[in-house]
Amino acid sequence: MTRFILRRLMQALIVLLVMSFVIYGLIGLMPGDPLDIMIASNPGATPEVVAHLRAIYGLDQPLMLRYWHWLISALMGDFGFSRIHSQPTLEVLGPALLQTCKLLLASFVVSVVLSFVLGIVAALRPGGIVDSFISLFAFAGISVPVFWLALMMILVFAVNLHWFPASGMANIGDGGFMDQARHLIMPVTTLALANTGGFIRYVRASMIETLRMDHVRTARAKGAGEGRVVLIHAFRNALIPVVTVIALNFGTLFSGALLTETMFAQPGMGKMIYDSILGNDFNLALTGLLFATVVTLLSNLLADLAYGWLDPRIAVR
Amino acid sequence: MSGIATLPDRAISVGRLRWRRFRTHRAAVASLIVLALLVLFCLAAWPLKTYLGIDPDATDLLARFDPPSAAHWLGTDDAGRDELLRLMVGGQISLLVGLLATAIGGIFGLLIGVTSGYFGGRIDAALMRFTDGMIILPLLPLLIVLGALDLTKLGFTKEFATSGAAGFWRIVVIISIVDWTSIARLVRAAALAIKERDFVRAARASGAGPFYVMRAHVLPNVATPIIVAFTLTVGRVILLESVLSFLGFGIVPPTPSWGNMLNNAQELVNTAPALAVYPGLLIFITVIAVNFVGDGLQHAFDPRSERS
Amino acid sequence: MSGAEIFALDGVSVHFDLGGGGLFGRARKTLRAVEHVSLTIADGETLALVGESGSGKSTLGNVVGGLQVPTSGTLRYRGGPMDEAAWKRARRDIQMVFQDPFSALDPRMPVSAIIAEPLLIQGTATAAERRARAAELVRQVGLPLDALNRYPHEFSGGQRQRIAIARALAPDPALIVADEPLSALDVSIQSQILNLMQELRERRKLAYLFISHDLAVVNHLVDRVAVLYLGRVVELAPRAELFATPSHPYTQALLAAVPRIGRRRARGASSIKGEMPSPLAPPPGCVFHPRCPKAQAVCRTKAPVLEPAPGRAAQSAACHFKE
Numbered sequence: 001m002t003r004f005i006l007r008r009l010m011q012a013l014i015v016l017l018v019m020s021f022v023i024y025g026l027i028g029l030m031p032g033d034p035l036d037i038m039i040a041s042n043p044g045a046t047p048e049v050v051a052h053l054r055a056i057y058g059l060d061q062p063l064m065l066r067y068w069h070w071l072i073s074a075l076m077g078d079f080g081f082s083r084i085h086s087q088p089t090l091e092v093l094g095p096a097l098l099q100t101c102k103l104l105l106a107s108f109v110v111s112v113v114l115s116f117v118l119g120i121v122a123a124l125r126p127g128g129i130v131d132s133f134i135s136l137f138a139f140a141g142i143s144v145p146v147f148w149l150a151l152m153m154i155l156v157f158a159v160n161l162h163w164f165p166a167s168g169m170a171n172i173g174d175g176g177f178m179d180q181a182r183h184l185i186m187p188v189t190t191l192a193l194a195n196t197g198g199f200i201r202y203v204r205a206s207m208i209e210t211l212r213m214d215h216v217r218t219a220r221a222k223g224a225g226e227g228r229v230v231l232i233h234a235f236r237n238a239l240i241p242v243v244t245v246i247a248l249n250f251g252t253l254f255s256g257a258l259l260t261e262t263m264f265a266q267p268g269m270g271k272m273i274y275d276s277i278l279g280n281d282f283n284l285a286l287t288g289l290l291f292a293t294v295v296t297l298l299s300n301l302l303a304d305l306a307y308g309w310l311d312p313r314i315a316v317r
Numbered sequence: 318m319s320g321i322a323t324l325p326d327r328a329i330s331v332g333r334l335r336w337r338r339f340r341t342h343r344a345a346v347a348s349l350i351v352l353a354l355l356v357l358f359c360l361a362a363w364p365l366k367t368y369l370g371i372d373p374d375a376t377d378l379l380a381r382f383d384p385p386s387a388a389h390w391l392g393t394d395d396a397g398r399d400e401l402l403r404l405m406v407g408g409q410i411s412l413l414v415g416l417l418a419t420a421i422g423g424i425f426g427l428l429i430g431v432t433s434g435y436f437g438g439r440i441d442a443a444l445m446r447f448t449d450g451m452i453i454l455p456l457l458p459l460l461i462v463l464g465a466l467d468l469t470k471l472g473f474t475k476e477f478a479t480s481g482a483a484g485f486w487r488i489v490v491i492i493s494i495v496d497w498t499s500i501a502r503l504v505r506a507a508a509l510a511i512k513e514r515d516f517v518r519a520a521r522a523s524g525a526g527p528f529y530v531m532r533a534h535v536l537p538n539v540a541t542p543i544i545v546a547f548t549l550t551v552g553r554v555i556l557l558e559s560v561l562s563f564l565g566f567g568i569v570p571p572t573p574s575w576g577n578m579l580n581n582a583q584e585l586v587n588t589a590p591a592l593a594v595y596p597g598l599l600i601f602i603t604v605i606a607v608n609f610v611g612d613g614l615q616h617a618f619d620p621r622s623e624r625s
Numbered sequence: 626m627s628g629a630e631i632f633a634l635d636g637v638s639v640h641f642d643l644g645g646g647g648l649f650g651r652a653r654k655t656l657r658a659v660e661h662v663s664l665t666i667a668d669g670e671t672l673a674l675v676g677e678s679g680s681g682k683s684t685l686g687n688v689v690g691g692l693q694v695p696t697s698g699t700l701r702y703r704g705g706p707m708d709e710a711a712w713k714r715a716r717r718d719i720q721m722v723f724q725d726p727f728s729a730l731d732p733r734m735p736v737s738a739i740i741a742e743p744l745l746i747q748g749t750a751t752a753a754e755r756r757a758r759a760a761e762l763v764r765q766v767g768l769p770l771d772a773l774n775r776y777p778h779e780f781s782g783g784q785r786q787r788i789a790i791a792r793a794l795a796p797d798p799a800l801i802v803a804d805e806p807l808s809a810l811d812v813s814i815q816s817q818i819l820n821l822m823q824e825l826r827e828r829r830k831l832a833y834l835f836i837s838h839d840l841a842v843v844n845h846l847v848d849r850v851a852v853l854y855l856g857r858v859v860e861l862a863p864r865a866e867l868f869a870t871p872s873h874p875y876t877q878a879l880l881a882a883v884p885r886i887g888r889r890r891a892r893g894a895s896s897i898k899g900e901m902p903s904p905l906a907p908p909p910g911c912v913f914h915p916r917c918p919k920a921q922a923v924c925r926t927k928a929p930v931l932e933p934a935p936g937r938a939a940q941s942a943a944c945h946f947k948e
């Protein structure tokens with residue numbers, strides 16, 4: 001088991017290293033480079049000055065070498081300076097990460113609870129009326145463009161009904177818990193609705209499978225009440241694959257968060273990455289993307305470990 | 318010879334059986350019809366254009382946000398262009414991107430999956446590491462970076478980099494670069510299972526090489542799961558295209574796509590809510606129909622699945 | 626009885642590398658599926674390969690069928706070395722029939738294409754010739770002509786096995802490797818397929834390498850029997866001799882388990898205890914010693930070689946105390 005964990009950790013580290021290089025290379029291919037921006041704001045710069053600046057910033061060096069220097073400083077905790085925020089990127093990242101965690105956690109809880117309830121109900125009578133409606137709901141969740149769903153929420157609940165604020169994380173001058181919560185309701189609901197669809201389908205499939213399994217049938221035949229059978233026997237068995245699948249879907253969740261944050265102007269990681277790319281803030285974009293990768297890697301690793309722990313046959317391989 | 322049981326005179330072909338099973342999936346059948354209507358709707362752009370005598374790209378700043386009229390059946394958008402025509406043309410673009418990116422990514426995934434599954438060993442290990450690496454990437458941020466790349470830095474001319482064609486092909490390419498993993502894994506698993514079957518071993522014993530085996534045995538046998546996966550991928554790709562175009566990294570105006578018609582949605586919500594509803598609704602209906610058809614195909618191809 | 630040698634194995638071993646090693650891996654593991662086997666098969670001869678499940682029968686059959694490259698040892702084909710050109714000929718001359726008739730036929734191909742597939746692969750016949758050949762073969766294996774245009778799922782296990790046999794016959798081979806062709810079939814069907822194989826042998830002067838875990842089946846068809854234990858040939862004898870006077874204690878035990886009228890019961894070998902050891906860690910000395918009722922001290926250290934039994938030139942056994 002320890003060896004399994006070690007091996008997976010090693011793999012994750014290698015993937016991270018490769019990814020950091022790929023992202024570094026890609027960011028370098030975005031329009032303009034840090035110097036262009038500087039030159040644009042200082043029209044008097046002569047070609048000699050520009051060349052000199054390029055040398056100072058190391059922009060004349062080959063990609064590998066520049067990456068190497070960046071990697072060394074990154075390993076020492078220096079991820080550079082954010083252009084649009086005029087702060088070290090890590091200091092911009094911290095609060096954004098926190099905000100995203102709030103959003104993700106809240107919507108995750110909502111969608112897991114919702115999907116378990118609906119998935120189990122649907123699995124009790126596969127093919128019935130209730131199942132059909134729940135399936136339709138699930139398919140709608142998978143198929144709706146998240147940004148448009150957010151737009152519709154804003155249209156209905158903010159513009160027409162004035163129930164919730166359309167954007168931001170708090171009103172100026174307020175910012176208490178209730179105020180923050182009011183600002184979070186629509187983003188959380190949007191993200192939760194979008195994720196619930198996929199989850200329901202997993203829970204439903206997994207429940208139908210376990211309800212067909214022999215020992216559940218036996219328990220039913222022995223006269224255990226319907227409710228107890230479902231909850232105790234089937235639920236426990238259905239849990240493992242569902243939890244794994246959900247944990248493995250963290251990347252998707254993150255993409256959803258990016259959109260929700262952008263739509264509702266929530267200052268989280270997703271919006272930060274989006275804004276940094278729009279604003280040519282290379283360091284911030286790089287740091288944000290890397291952290292997003294790390295978070296996804298970690299959640300996959302945890303899902304893997306959990307699975308290996310629950311089902312030792314996998315870990316041996 | 319006595320041991321041969323008499324066979325029924327006419328056995329039903331596999332295709333017929335599948336169609337029968339597909340038909341029992343009512344949502345899928347309805348979705349198929351919806352999709353056909355949607356395609357007709359998008360293609361109706363050409364006749365309607367000539368009938369009304371309107372250019373969908375022609376802007377008219379004096380006619381911004383006009384309500385529906387005889388000349389503009391759904392009114393005009395924020396640049397005074399005919400909303401209905403743009404929805405039709407935009408749909409053509411969105412559907413085309415969906416099909417093209419799925420096809421290109423699918424072929425890529427197919428090649429990787431077959432190679433990985435059939436040859437196994439080191440090749441398989443390396444390719445699957447690569448695929449796993451791809452899967453764990455934060456998809457949307459990555460696509461945004463790819464969408465923001467400066468094409469001139471990759472050696473393309475400035476004219477091309479800013480053209481509409483570049484916008485179109487860029488989004489097709491970047492989506493197919495990232496969205497091939499599910500097909501690759503599927504095909505690999507199927508190839509792994511099929512190469513151990515005795516009919517493949519019999520062919521190899523008769524001298525069949527890997528290419529013969531892939532063409533004659535592996536591909537025909539993975540066709541069904543691939544069709545299902547392709548369908549579901551089309552839905553996902555249409556969503557991705559709309560997101561990217563909406564964020565401004567995909568199809569570039571004036572070429573319309575359902576995604577970029579929502580570009581200034583925040584403004585639309587307050588001034589012309591209907592314009593914020595139409596494109597999104599069309600994306601939603603398309604994707605949900607595609608997904609239902611995919612589900613129906615899955616049901617039709619998998620004899621064990623039960624559903625009604 | 627039999628003609629020129631078709632195929633010969635000389636000191637053939639097959640080892641499977643089960644991974645391990647590497648940075649975080651476990652100790653390297655080698656599975657010794659076949660160990661130093663020498664056999665010959667001649668034109669028109671039927672050689673049986675008998676042994677428990679896991680004794681290496683299929684692996685050996687795969688070597689003959691060209692599906693498994695031996696780790697060591699040499700192969701001979703028609704008296705010459707087994708080089709590239711020889712394999713090209715052998716692929717036509719040697720065909721295989723497998724155990725599971727449901728896995729043996731591609732569900733996506735009509736029967737006519739399945740039967741003619743070897744000809745297509747080898748490029749030896751035009752499309753019209755292939756169709757004609759398929760029609761001829763379908764009749765030879767006792768199926769109705771309209772089977773040609775149907776798909777495998779429309780046939781029963783026995784019928785599928787007939788189709789598989791027809792495919793094996795397509796390139797007009799000299800030798801068919803049949804890997805437990807009966808074990809997946811109903812008992813009532815088994816004898817029909819056995820009869821078909823017998824009939825085809827007579828008609829076409831075929832040689833068979835007939836693999837079976839069941840000695841009783843073998844008694845009907847074969848000329849010679851090789852008994853395999855843990856990848857090694859422990860006894861090799863003409864059928865009559867082997868059944869009448871088994872030499873190796875393992876063969877004696879196997880025979881004791883076969884119900885047969887008028888068979889002499891082997892002394893002290895009525896049953897063997899335990900299970901076959903793992904081919905990952907074969908016992909030292911004689912590999913049969915942990916289960917052998919006659920084992921002595923020497924058996925634990927010194928491996929016996931396959932040699933003619935005393936006074937029986939045609940019957941060899943690998944045992945220090947063979948009878």
Ligand SMILES: Nc1ncnc2c1ncn2[C@@H]1O[C@H](COP(=O)(O)OP(=O)(O)O)[C@@H](O)[C@H]1O
Pocket residue numbers: 641656657658676677678679680681682683684685904
């Ligand atoms: N491709 C393979 N890789 C690893 N081990 C194998 C492989 N094929 C067979 N073996 C092992 O070799 C041994 C002999 O197998 P096999 O030849 O199939 O025996 P039999 O046909 O007599 O049952 C078994 O222990 C089996 O697990």
Ligand code: SF4
Pocket residue numbers: 874875911912913914915917918919920921924929943944945946947
């Ligand atoms: S050599 Fe010894 S252990 Fe092996 S079979 Fe003969 S008597 Fe038994």
Ligand SMILES: [Mg+2]
Pocket residue numbers: 679682683684
């Ligand atoms: Mg076998």
